[in-house]
Amino acid sequence: MKKWLVIFGLGSLGLLACEEVIEVETPVEDPRLVVDALLRVDTTQTYVPVEIKLSQTAGFFGEIEPVTDVDEIVIIVQELDNGVPSGSTFTRSLAQVDPGSGVYVPDPNFDQDQRLPVSVLVxxxxxxxxxxxxRxxxxxxxxxxxxxxxxDxxxxxxxxLFGEDETELTVRFTDDPTRDNFYVFDFGFGNFLASEDTFYKGQSFEFSYFYDQAFAPGTTLEVAILGADRTFFNYMDLLVEQAEGPQGPFQTPVATVRGNVFDVTGIDNLNNFDNAGTPEVFPLGYFAVVQEFRDQITIE
Structure with a gap:
């Protein structure tokens, strides 16, 4: 449950004795679309804070750049009848309000309100x-x-766990006994944890999370618990596993973490596209709409 930040540097010691320049071939591929579309829902609010961040992968040593030239981005909401999309549908159009940001929000210039009401999320x-x-x-x-x-x-x-410069945070919550639950915890600072209720179903459960640093008195730590389905749980669990691994900058990742975004070019039926069959052009990232609860504690 602990995420380690490993800093790699290239020193100059010993380089003076080198007589041969070594050229390293780095992987080269076309840019892939990266979708950051985790929508966190506060059911006490009227609207969902929709914010979709789009970027594209770069070369081995390149910088990730925002995607600012999207032709269209929309969220389609369909009512379900016994799990099958019915004919009742409405669409929300998004736009990049801050030019160059790659962040897309409900289009404020549309002729109708494009915000997504919390009330429709059942x-x-x-x-x-x-x-x-x-493109x-x-x-x-x-x-x-x-x-x-x-x-709770x-x-x-x-x-x-491993040293004195750590902070132990305990979290207690009560699992909903009416369903099989999956959760994603956001501990801030880019730290996440995925959990499922296999061993604490319907119970009050408490666990410890260890930050790999000591915080100064007065620091406020904020923690969020997000709902998740099995697919989102598996995605986040794999991301956390890879982030915690001892991978160096020249080590191949265990696996490319593919989310639930697909290339559907040429496909007309958006209700059946998860087997699009275009492995060479798949995008990265995830789209999820989940309820979120937050709490915070201050270091004394």
């Missing part, structure tokens, strides 16, 4: 489809709204 009753058209290709992802449970309590402990 578990098992709506399907949400994100559709993106970029002549069409991408899509589908998801359903997933609820979560509140955090946060606490601070004095335990350690």
């Amino acid at each position: 578990e098992n009753e709506v399907m949400l489809t994100l559709v993106i058209t970029w 002549g290709r069409r991408y899509a992802a589908q998801t359903q709204y997933v609820p979560s449970v509140p955090i 309590a946060l606490g601070l402990g004095d335990g350690t």
Whole structure:
């Protein structure tokens, strides 16, 4: 459960004795679309804070750049009838309000309100489809709204895992006994943890999370618990596993973490596109719409 930040540097010691320049061939491929579309729902609010971040992969030593030239990006909301999309549908158009940011939000210049009401998000009753058209290709992802449970309590402990410069945070919550639940915890600072209720179904459960640093008094730590379905849980679990691994900058990752966004160019039926069969052009990223609860604690 601990994420380590490993800093790699190239020193100059010993380079003076080198007489031969070594050229390293790095992987080269066309840019891939990267979709960051995790929508966190606060059910006490009227609208979902829709914010879709698009970027593209770069070369081995290149910088990731925002995608600013999208032709169209929309969210389609369909009512479900026994799990099957029915004819009742409405669409929300998004636009890049801050030029050059690659961040797309409900289009404020549209002739109708394009915000997404929280009230339409009913578990098992709506399907949400994100559709993106970029550089002549069409991408899509589908998801359903997933609820979560509140955090019962946060606490601070004095335990350690590997060293003294750590902070133990305890989290307690109560699992919903009416369903098989999956959760994603966001501990801030880019730290996440995926969990499933196999061993604590319907129970009050407490665990410890260790930050790999000591925080100064007065620092506030904020923790979020997100609902997740099995697919999103598996995706986040694999991301966390790879982030915690001892991978160096020249080591091949264990696997390319593919999300639920597909290239659907040339496909007319958006209700059946998960087997698009275009492995050479698949995008990266994930689209999820989940309930979120937050809590915070201050270091004394």
